[in-house]
Amino acid sequence: MEPITIRSSFTNDIPAIESLYLRTAAVEGGLARTGDEITREYIEEFVSLSVKDGIGLVAIAGVPGRIIGEIHCYRKGVAVFRHMLSDLTIAVDPEYQGQGIGRMLFTELLSEVRKRTEIRRVELFARESNSRAIAFYSSLGFVQEGRLRGRILHRDGTMEDDLVMAWYRE
Numbered sequence: 001m002e003p004i005t006i007r008s009s010f011t012n013d014i015p016a017i018e019s020l021y022l023r024t025a026a027v028e029g030g031l032a033r034t035g036d037e038i039t040r041e042y043i044e045e046f047v048s049l050s051v052k053d054g055i056g057l058v059a060i061a062g063v064p065g066r067i068i069g070e071i072h073c074y075r076k077g078v079a080v081f082r083h084m085l086s087d088l089t090i091a092v093d094p095e096y097q098g099q100g101i102g103r104m105l106f107t108e109l110l111s112e113v114r115k116r117t118e119i120r121r122v123e124l125f126a127r128e129s130n131s132r133a134i135a136f137y138s139s140l141g142f143v144q145e146g147r148l149r150g151r152i153l154h155r156d157g158t159m160e161d162d163l164v165m166a167w168y169r170e
């Protein structure tokens with residue numbers, strides 16, 4: 001396997017992160033957005049927010065390397081939510097999934113969170129059918145806190161529950 005490195009993301013990673021999200025969204029059942037909803041504006045927004053007031057990391061394969069994974073979460077900019085990182089999203093290139101890269105990204109993110117003692121809560125959503133991702137988040141210490149009934153509306157009109165999961169600093 002090529003060497004994998006994890007580093008913070010920067011705004012000049014935006015084109016490569018966009019391309020990663022497009023590749024990841026091409027496989028149904030993972031990311032909430034479909035390919036046509038992965039726009040430059042969407043990527044610019046979350047990269048800027050995580051650089052400014054959150055955590056954004058990328059996984060790089062090879063040397064000089066290309067971006068094959070990304071994770072981010074950020075503060076909402078609302079005083080009562082200042083202890084919390086939200087909108088957590090992770091994407092690993094389908095060609096590189098199942099090789100431990102998602103776990104590396106998440107472990108690094110949580111290690112960074114643990115250092116930032118002002119952060120007491122990290123939130124994410126996972127659709128109920130993404131059972132592998134849910135088991136993965138549970139193994140990292142995320143606890144299912146709630147079920148949002150019918151929050152996901154599929155193209156064929158069927159609905160699915162979304163699960164709220166959180167990591168909490170005891």
Ligand SMILES: CC(C)(COP(=O)(O)OP(=O)(O)OC[C@H]1O[C@@H](n2cnc3c(N)ncnc32)[C@H](O)[C@@H]1OP(=O)(O)O)[C@@H](O)C(=O)NCCC(=O)NCCS
Binds near residue numbers: 031098103104130132
């Ligand atoms: C979910 C995802 C980030 C996991 O990253 P990964 O690099 O494939 O995961 P790892 O190899 O580090 O394995 C970690 C766990 O993820 C799970 N996993 C592996 N491949 C997966 C896949 N294709 N989809 C969902 N979960 C997967 C496994 O249960 C694994 O658990 P284990 O370590 O106990 O075996 C990645 O598969 C992905 O980007 N999927 C599509 C987008 C997505 O679902 N994002 C999350 C939306 S809530």
